[in-house]
Amino acid sequence: MADLKERLLPPKPQSAINIRDASYRPSASGRQPFQGMDLSGLKKRGQGLRSWIRVDTSGNSQIIEVDKFTMMRRCDLPARDLRLLDPLFVYPSTILGREKAIVVNLEQIRCIITADEVLLLNSLDSYVLQYVVELQRRLTSGVGEVWQSEGPELSRRRSSRGFDNVYGSPSPDYLPFEFRALEVALEAACTFLDSQAAELEIEAYPLLDELTSKISTLNLERVRRLKSRLVALTRRVQKVRDEIEQLMDDDGDMAEMYLTEKKSGMESSFYGDQSLMGLRSNDGLSASAPVSPVYSPPESRRLEKSFSIARSRHESMRSSESTTENIEELEMLLEAYFVLIDSTLNKLTSLKEYIDDTEDFINIQLDNVRNQLIQFELLLTTATFVVAIFGVVAGIFGMNFAIPMFDDPGAFKWVLIVTGVSGIIIFCAFVWFFKYRRLMPL
Numbered sequence: 482m483a484d485l486k487e488r489l490l491p492p493k494p495q496s497a498i499n500i501r502d503a504s505y506r507p508s509a510s511g512r513q514p515f516q517g518m519d520l521s522g523l524k525k526r527g528q529g530l531r532s533w534i535r536v537d538t539s540g541n542s543q544i545i546e547v548d549k550f551t552m553m554r555r556c557d558l559p560a561r562d563l564r565l566l567d568p569l570f571v572y573p574s575t576i577l578g579r580e581k582a583i584v585v586n587l588e589q590i591r592c593i594i595t596a597d598e599v600l601l602l603n604s605l606d607s608y609v610l611q612y613v614v615e616l617q618r619r620l621t622s623g624v625g626e627v628w629q630s631e632g633p634e635l636s637r638r639r640s641s642r643g644f645d646n647v648y649g650s651p652s653p654d655y656l657p658f659e660f661r662a663l664e665v666a667l668e669a670a671c672t673f674l675d676s677q678a679a680e681l682e683i684e685a686y687p688l689l690d691e692l693t694s695k696i697s698t699l700n701l702e703r704v705r706r707l708k709s710r711l712v713a714l715t716r717r718v719q720k721v722r723d724e725i726e727q728l729m730d731d732d733g734d735m736a737e738m739y740l741t742e743k744k745s746g747m748e749s750s751f752y753g754d755q756s757l758m759g760l761r762s763n764d765g766l767s768a769s770a771p772v773s774p775v776y777s778p779p780e781s782r783r784l785e786k787s788f789s790i791a792r793s794r795h796e797s798m799r800s801s802e803s804t805t806e807n808i809e810e811l812e813m814l815l816e817a818y819f820v821l822i823d824s825t826l827n828k829l830t831s832l833k834e835y836i837d838d839t840e841d842f843i844n845i846q847l848d849n850v851r852n853q854l855i856q857f858e859l860l861l862t863t864a865t866f867v868v869a870i871f872g873v874v875a876g877i878f879g880m881n882f883a884i885p886m887f888d889d890p891g892a893f894k895w896v897l898i899v900t901g902v903s904g905i906i907i908f909c910a911f912v913w914f915f916k917y918r919r920l921m922p923l
Contacts, residue, residue: 532603534613538658540620542613544603556582556593556600566591566602573720574670576663576728578738583659587670587721594662596740608673616665620658657741660814667725667818674718675825678832681711685832689839696843708836715829722826725819735811856921863911867904874900 530546547555549563557580565572565586577584583594589608592601599616601609656664685707692700728734874896886892915921 534601534603534609536599536601536613536616536620536662538597538620540617542617552593552600556595558582558584558593566593568602568604574717574724576724578734580737580743581740583663583738583740585663585666587666588673588717590666590669592662592666594659594666594740596657596659596744599662608669612665612669615669616662619661619665656810656814657739659738659740660811663738664814664818667815670721671818671821671825674714674721674822675828677714678718678825678828681707681714682828682832685711685836689835693839693842696846704836704839708833711829711833711836715826715833718822718826718829722819722822725815725822729812729815729819732808735808735815738811739808859915859920860912863908866911867908870904870907871900 529548531548533545533547533552534542535545536542549560552558552563553560562577562579562584564570565575565577565584568591572586574588575584575586581595585592585594589604589606590601590612592599592612594600601613688700688703688707692704728738878896912921
């Protein structure tokens with residue numbers, strides 16, 4: 482990881498070192514320049530520079546420092562979109578397609594994807610560095626390696642399609658730069674969430690099995706913490722899944738994310754206007770001066786009109802065909818990662834169902850113990866009632882009056898026998914009644 486950081490972080494330019502040395506070098510008058518001023522604080526308050534990792538289409542990476550407003554002008558983004566990338570705030574996962582950029586906020590991956598570059602906030606997070614390394618590897622590798630994991634079916638479908646445009650030149654047989662960068666971001670986010678779900682599964686199942694065998698306060702507290710982590714992770718996975726599903730359901734958002742096509746369309750329109758201006762100059766017309774319709778040659782005006790109509794029809798036809806094809810390409814890309822994130826969500830759902838089943842099992846066990854305590858309390862109450870009969874008999878014979886039974890030596894024995902037999906009969910009658918009413922198990 483240290484080698485990776487040294488490779489991604491370029492050496493500090495000599496100009497910055499000279500400026501730093503010059504700031505501490507005393508002047509001719511013997512005083513140090515900018516004495517008593519906090520230059521670093523002034524820089525942060527005045528410009529708000531942030532360090533970004535820039536990866537271009539060739540896979541080259543560099544560290545740039547750009548302030549917020551320069552980044553807004555560079556990528557044509559509003560301030561609220563850049564706020565989604567602020568690491569100080571916690572926002573749910575979002576993928577936004579704008580006019581010149583795609584704003585991606587997927588877990589640790591927060592970046593801006595344009596048709597020419599990817600801009601990430603400079604971070605020492607391992608997942609951000611892995612994203613940069615994987616993106617560089619895919620950009621520098623061949624087309625066959627990039628699409629090797631897609632399988633033979635997708636390769637056959639790609640080769641069977643006609644990618645020839647109107648001019649007859651074949652289109653490239655790989656995704657454009659912004660989709661490849663988006664694919665790496667989706668793969669990183671889905672892999673990260675899936676790894677967290679796997680770790681949670683490894684920790685959860687033994688703990689739940691231990692809880693079913695031994696119900697204790699410690700195990701219950703551990704399961705409570707586990708369930709809170711599961712709920713938080715399920716929300717994050719559900720948000721990523723909903724974001725991908727929302728993109729797949731909206732063709733307009735998917736067409737908006739094809740930045741390379743829009744850029745090439747703008748360039749072709751610009752070159753068409755340049756050629757039209759060249760045609761006017763060849764006819765002897767000035768491109769800067771207004772042309773009067775009275776003195777303009779009718780042949781040149783007719784040629785200009787026919788050329789503009791043909792160019793507009795050609796561009797509309799090409800844009801409609803390419804938009805449909807590109808939407809299908811992006812939809813296939815999103816569908817693959819939708820299946821992956823959906824399987825992660827199914828894992829978490831199965832784990833939550835297992836936790837719910839464990840809770841139901843524990844509640845059943847507790848209810849069974851509670852029922853056994855109630856039954857024991859019922860038997861104990863019945864036995865107490867039988868024993869109370871002896872107290873009643875003792876109270877009766879303890880009164881201060883004389884009866885002939887007191888003169889018989891064997892009368893005490895018969896009183897005990899009759900009282901004991903009566904108590905046993907009453908106890909057995911109560912037990913039979915409880916079983917008859919199904920208050921006690923047979």
